[in-house]
Amino acid sequence: MMTIKRVGILGAGKVGIVLAGLALDAGYEVRISGSGAVDKIDLTIRTLVPGAIAAENNEVVANSDIIIPAIPLSRYKNIAAALLKGKLVIDEMNYWWETDGIREEVLAPDSTSSEQVQAYFKDSTIVKAFNHMGYHNLQEEARPQGDAKRKALFVTGDDHAAVDEVAHFVDTMGFDQVIHYDIKDGIMTEPGSPLFGASLSYKDLKDVIDHFDQTEFGQKIAASKLN
Structure with missing residues (x-):
């Protein structure tokens, strides 16, 4: 297993700033880029996440x-x-x-967003x-291991070692992890699913995922995979 010491964040919006702050708090070296020149975001970075490197x-x-x-998902091919x-x-x-526009212009209808991201970054x-957790919750609800109020995040991908590495990273960032090893399962947390926006404990998150196939959303996904 590789040892993550340096975290790179592409995007200096709200989510990027929150993740940079969590990573700094966890002891990582953090670099972050924005959409413009470095000097345009340097003051913002030094103000909001002092210690991060623009x-x-x-x-x-x-x-x-x-x-x-x-x-935004619509910009990953940039x-x-x-x-x-x-x-x-x-x-x-x-x-x-609201940020990505017409879905069909961003995503093909026959696979999940993460599958398409993986196909592009082949x-x-x-x-x-x-x-699946809003940036406010990410910022406010990070807790150390063993804290009774600790929340959990879903982690999935096709590469077992990489998933385990990211799960450990998530742990250091302040969250328990519910782990799967199939990138297609990322759809369980996409907008429209029962988990999108969820800020739940490990047990509650796992319960929702375990019952996912029984939900109307899960059944629609299963049916679409058969077509």
Whole structure:
């Protein structure tokens, strides 16, 4: 298992800033890029997440052990696939019509968003995490191991070692983990599912996931996979 020491975040919006703060609190070295030049976001970074390093995308990727694109889903192809070659990448993106526009212009209808992200970044390893909990909850509800109020995050992907590595990272960021090893299962946490927006304990999150196939949403997904 690789040892994550340096975290790279592509995107200096609300989610990116929150994840950068959690990573700094957990003791990681953090680099973060924005959509513009470094000098445009440097003051924001120094003010909101002092200790994080503002940098261009290339520098963030080159100097990080794990990459988190904290951007609208509709913009993931703005990142050159080759830039993330060989990298472990956390997909926390969701389709959201208010920021992404017409779904059919962003996603093909025959697979989940994370499958399409993995297909685009074909030389990277994608693990789905951090996407079902709102950024306010992520910021406010991180807790140490053993805390009775600790919440859980869903972590899934096809590469077992990578999923385990990300699960450990999630643990250090302040959350328990419900782990699956199938990137298709990321759909369980996408908008429209019972888990989207969920801020639950490990037991409650696992219970919802275990009963997912019995929900109307789960049945629709199962039916669509047969077609």
